[in-house]
Amino acid sequence: MSHDPYQIWISEIILQQTQVKQGLPYFEKFMKRFPTLSSLAEAHLDEVLKYWEGLGYYSRARNLHSTAQTLVRDYKGQFPKTAEALMKLKGIGPYTARAISSLAFGEQTAVVDGNVFRVLSRFFTDPFCIDLPAARKHYQQIADQFMGEEKAGDFNQSMMDLGAMICRPGQPDCDACPLRSACKAFKTQSQTKFPVRKPKTPKPERTALCYVIEHRGKFWMQQRDASGLWGGLFEFPWYEPSDTVPDFLSLPEWVELGKVIHVFTHFTLHLKVMYTCPPKNIFPPKTLTVSLEDIDNLSLPKAMHKVLQLVRNK
Ligand code: SF4
Structure with missing residues (x-):
């Protein structure tokens, strides 16, 4: 059992939405690259997102990065020792705060x-x-009573392992x-x-068209806004029926490459992937275009890896 607050923090955040078996390789890779709080704080966010790729819920990675910077800048690189103080940090909720304070600092809380x-x-x-x-x-009340005078760190670790x-x-x-x-x-x-x-209750189903445009070996990509769904990640642009679609997409020569289904917490997204390779450059100025090899260096959400696979198989 680790008593290192940094290790506990990273592992608890990874395990929030991921089973232990799937999360462990990510944890090991992440700790190898960012072994300390300061190494995480000093890293570029894009690299942190790249290491998070495949885990989903990317706001967790953005919060980790931002909180690491806060701890280094405002807390002399030290974690606060109580759950109450830890909860004031971005991305640290009651569960993670109590896990850190009890396992690392022995605070008597379940x-x-x-x-x-x-x-x-x-x-x-x-x-x-x-x-x-x-x-x-x-x-929480039942757990606190159940724990009684037991040492919180041992009690919590046993309950987590048991569950x-x-x-x-x-x-x-x-x-x-x-x-x-x-x-x-x-x-x-x-x-x-x-x-x-x-x-x-059944999840709502949403449909969208995903546009893959290739011109002279380069593909149209875009980076999403920093917050919200897939925040900060790259994608082949896609539009739902209610969205305004840019004019230059009204080309006649589209080929359907296939379909990608992605399940989010609140809805299921069905992407129909369309491809075209116009002879002329149709992109508006400042459009981001990337070669197939360089796409691998970008942080993509899982659904876009599936789109990329369709492009590679075409
Ligand atoms: S594993 Fe079985 S015996 Fe143990 S707490 Fe769960 S239900 Fe009860």
């Missing part, structure tokens, strides 16, 4: 995330729905669980009924 919700709701057969906004407060490896979603491995003799869900064989969740 951490609760989806894994801990699951363990507690099963252990107590607690019917409180974990999708409700009040769930965090509810389970990730034994009391897993779906069918838990109760035979390997140290809490089995007191667990209410095990006693009543109702493990799969907990945690209680809201019924899922």
